[in-house]
Amino acid sequence: MRDGLSADVIDIWIWNLEEASASQLPNLARTLTARELDAAARFVHERDRRRYVAGRSGLRQIVGSYLGIEPKRLNLSYNAYGKPRIAASNGSMLHFNLSHCGGMAALAVSSCYQVGIDIEVVRPLKEGNVSRFLSPKEQMTLTALPAGEYRRAFYSVWTRKEAFVKAIGVGLSFPLDAFDVTVGDGLPPRLERLDADGNRPADWSLFDLQIPSPFVGTLAALTGGRPVSLNYRDENAQFFMSSAHPERNDWPPHQNDGNQAGLS
Ligand SMILES: CC(C)(COP(=O)(O)OP(=O)(O)OC[C@H]1O[C@@H](n2cnc3c(N)ncnc32)[C@H](O)[C@@H]1OP(=O)(O)O)[C@@H](O)C(=O)NCCC(=O)NCCS
CATH class of the missing domain: 3.90.470 (Ribosomal Protein L22; Chain A)
Structure with missing residues (x-):
């Protein structure tokens, strides 16, 4: 794992999904898979589409950074209820979970424990x-x-x-x-x-999240009663914006891109 994470610490990332400008979105979309771009294309409202892209791209960039894997090459698989996890082909046991609500996203990452996170307005x-x-x-x-x-x-x-x-x-x-x-x-x-x-x-260990009002949030982790602490990562939205192929600036992506799936 490139960015080490000890067992007794769970990293929490919180970012504003509205901070991605229209000109940054294409770069974020480059980090998504065809399936995700397809999901983005199905949103009726542009605002929801932007939030989804900023959320998914953030997840891919953050989780990818722990593993030293390019965001788009991070393979995710899903359980029968839709929970994403890192696919076996990426050979890692990193646990993560995402929540988004009202334009904010929160992501929990643990090297050891099964996690769930939820934020609400x-x-x-x-x-x-x-x-x-x-x-x-x-x-x-x-x-x-x-x-x-x-x-x-x-x-x-x-x-x-x-x-x-x-x-x-x-x-x-x-x-x-x-x-x-x-x-x-x-x-x-x-x-x-x-x-x-x-x-x-x-x-089970539960933690109230430190998140600005009017949001509230909780992290749940299956720690077996072992002590863990939360580490709030302060690399904010700029992290996402700067690292997602800044040289590309077209939205929606071109039809002949490998990761294109009908955004129009
Ligand atoms: C998981 C669930 C509680 C999320 O509720 P929510 O408050 O609307 O959404 P949140 O923002 O907190 O979480 C959404 C994220 O959680 C993750 N997620 C999806 N399904 C999940 C699950 N079963 N368990 C944990 N996390 C899940 C995804 O990363 C999702 O992000 P995405 O919307 O960008 O794909 C709700 O969608 C649910 O109960 N899903 C299960 C549905 C089901 O039984 N499906 C069976 C057929 S697929």
Whole structure:
């Protein structure tokens, strides 16, 4: 691995997906595969397409940099629920997970532990809409909080739950009432109960992410209870913009490019 990452540290990368200018996007798109360009082409709204390209390119550049692999040559494979991982052909066990929301992206990278990450924007909630996302215990604890804390606490719980199901890799197909996480700022993020997984709650480590308001976020890692710390990488969006073939400046990519898949 070119950029060493020790087992007891999980790197966190957070970047703004809106910082890529229209003129930089073609360079970012050069780092994507045909499948990813095809996915980008299917977005109805240009803003969503840009965000997707900036997110995927960032993922490829960052993960590729750990392995010394050119972003576009990073081979990803997917489990049955769509979780990407590094394909066996790249011969690495590096773990990573991406989340994007409201124009921000967060990526967790670990040399050792299965990870899941989730970020959300704290938005107004629709009355009665939250119960299907939470376990009965979480709902009860949330409802008992002062009204002014409710909304942020809900999103915080939600990212704890989603980071966990993303770490497992099955996403929202995992029954959300089969586990409890801690609720509210008074308690550290933690799994309190876990019914439907081979691991014990104590095998999982949860961390609240340091991310600017109005975002909240959680990292979940299957650490087996071993101590780990988060390392926030401060190479920001410029890292992505400068390293993605700056000499190329055409968007969408030409039809005869190897990685082209119908962007028009
Ligand atoms: C994974 C899931 C929870 C993501 O929810 P979200 O809040 O909309 O998205 P986030 O921004 O946090 O995460 C998206 C990223 O997580 C990763 N991801 C995708 N599926 C994943 C999964 N099952 N587990 C973990 N990570 C996953 C991808 O990198 C994705 O990025 P992309 O959208 O650029 O491809 C949700 O999409 C889900 O439950 N998926 C499973 C769907 C399923 O069961 N599919 C079966 C048939 S494919």
